[in-house]
Amino acid sequence: MTQPVEFYFDFASPYGYFASLEVDELVAAFGREVAWKPIMIGSAFKASGNLPLVSQPMKGEYSRHDWERVARLMGAPYRLPDPFPVPALPPSRAYWWLEGRDKDLARSYARAVYLAYFAENMDISSPEVACALGVPLGIDPDEMAAAIQSPQWKGRLKEETEAAIAKGVFGSPFFLVDGEGFWGADRLWMVGAWLEKGGW
Amino acid sequence: MTQPVEFYFDFASPYGYFASLEVDELVAAFGREVAWKPIMIGSAFKASGNLPLVSQPMKGEYSRHDWERVARLMGAPYRLPDPFPVPALPPSRAYWWLEGRDKDLARSYARAVYLAYFAENMDISSPEVACALGVPLGIDPDEMAAAIQSPQWKGRLKEETEAAIAKGVFGSPFFLVDGEGFWGADRLWMVGAWLEKGGW
Numbered sequence: 001m002t003q004p005v006e007f008y009f010d011f012a013s014p015y016g017y018f019a020s021l022e023v024d025e026l027v028a029a030f031g032r033e034v035a036w037k038p039i040m041i042g043s044a045f046k047a048s049g050n051l052p053l054v055s056q057p058m059k060g061e062y063s064r065h066d067w068e069r070v071a072r073l074m075g076a077p078y079r080l081p082d083p084f085p086v087p088a089l090p091p092s093r094a095y096w097w098l099e100g101r102d103k104d105l106a107r108s109y110a111r112a113v114y115l116a117y118f119a120e121n122m123d124i125s126s127p128e129v130a131c132a133l134g135v136p137l138g139i140d141p142d143e144m145a146a147a148i149q150s151p152q153w154k155g156r157l158k159e160e161t162e163a164a165i166a167k168g169v170f171g172s173p174f175f176l177v178d179g180e181g182f183w184g185a186d187r188l189w190m191v192g193a194w195l196e197k198g199g200w
Numbered sequence: 201m202t203q204p205v206e207f208y209f210d211f212a213s214p215y216g217y218f219a220s221l222e223v224d225e226l227v228a229a230f231g232r233e234v235a236w237k238p239i240m241i242g243s244a245f246k247a248s249g250n251l252p253l254v255s256q257p258m259k260g261e262y263s264r265h266d267w268e269r270v271a272r273l274m275g276a277p278y279r280l281p282d283p284f285p286v287p288a289l290p291p292s293r294a295y296w297w298l299e300g301r302d303k304d305l306a307r308s309y310a311r312a313v314y315l316a317y318f319a320e321n322m323d324i325s326s327p328e329v330a331c332a333l334g335v336p337l338g339i340d341p342d343e344m345a346a347a348i349q350s351p352q353w354k355g356r357l358k359e360e361t362e363a364a365i366a367k368g369v370f371g372s373p374f375f376l377v378d379g380e381g382f383w384g385a386d387r388l389w390m391v392g393a394w395l396e397k398g399g400w
Contacts (some may be wrong), residue, residue: 048258051249058248058370062383072400073393170258183262186386193273200272 004033005191006176008164010041011088011124013172014067014078017114019185021076023175026188030195036099036107038092039161041172048170052085070185077119086123088113089157090130090148096156097147098139108137204233205391206376208364210241211288211324213372214267214278217314219385221276223375226388230395236299236307238292239361241372248370252285270385277319286323288313289357290330290348296356297347298339308337 009016053063071078098106116122131141175182209216253263271278298306316322331341375382
């Protein structure tokens with residue numbers, strides 16, 4: 001049995017958001033599944049010496065412009081949130097808590113988090129917002145609030161982030177297809193090519 | 201009359217090399233021409249705070265691997281040169297000297313330089329190599345050697361690099377289509393989409 005394609009992302013990453021809108025359909029076309037893996041990309045930046053795009057001269061300005069035009073081309077709802085970026089700890093912990101119970105529910109929650117941040121400018125670094133976003137999905141906000149504060153799910157997010165870095169993940173989004181890494185929403189076409197050809 | 205699509209690159213840039221193999225055909229399909237513009241991307245890195253990819257932890261290792269697989273997928277001759285990267289001052293100055301005389305000849309010379317570095321592992325930071333590469337194209341090596349050392353063409357390369365940075369160019373390759381910037385060989389498809397739609 002084949003392993004799922006791993007989709008690593010940070011909830012505060014615009015390119016991660018754009019990739020989240022396309023990755024499942026692209027991968028399903030090749031009969032494979034996707035494992036969504038939110039991580040704290042800031043930790044990977046520390047390991048790789050990277051900085052958030054908006055903190056970089058020239059590249060920051062380019063990226064702001066690029067996010068707008070990518071969204072227009074995709075027809076995706078988007079506005080640059082303010083503040084941006086934020087540490088998305090609460091929904092990331094909540095995701096891993098949910099994922100252990102119901103993978104589909106966790107994915108629906110992840111989509112809601114991305115939309116809240118990049119379409120609705122909600123502060124996803126707030127535990128209250130993270131919990132509110134689960135309510136329409138039938139998730140008890142008190143249970144989620146407890147999970148967000150629990151050492152177990154704090155630890156799980158940290159472990160997932162460290163495991164990703166150990167596998168070479170240094171940006172968001174990052175895809176692993178049978179161990180082969182692809183960095184960037186720009187490279188989804190290559191993920192598809194790799195799946196189609198079985199590598200080259 | 202429309203302006204040519206500007207193609208900025210550094211002769212020591214693998215992604216610039218890959219883009220050089222595709223950009224003319226892609227742009228010609230939309231009835232437009234390409235202006236090739238070699239620059240010293242190290243100067244842009246100083247302005248933008250970037251580092252060469254191979255100097256970056258994790259991203260450097262990823263890039264080395266990516267160049268190999270991109271080349272295989274394209275069927276392009278490629279090996280990572282040693283040493284890499286090098287400051288490609290001699291062929292870059294020679295290009296601008298040639299470009300003032302014969303744009304087609306300058307482009308043929310640029311292709312020869314890229315192949316020499318990325319297929320044949322020749323040291324393109326050497327003035328002797330830069331001059332030798334012009335000989336099969338009928339370019340007098342003594343004239344080229346003089347141009348490489350002249351303040352005029354040293355100055356021209358510097359001006360072109362500074363003008364590029366002033367336009368927001370921070371990486372190689374970088375494309376400008378009627379003022380709209382696109383960074384990376386990955387984004388050639390978007391250059392095509394922009395030309396096709398006239399922007400969006």
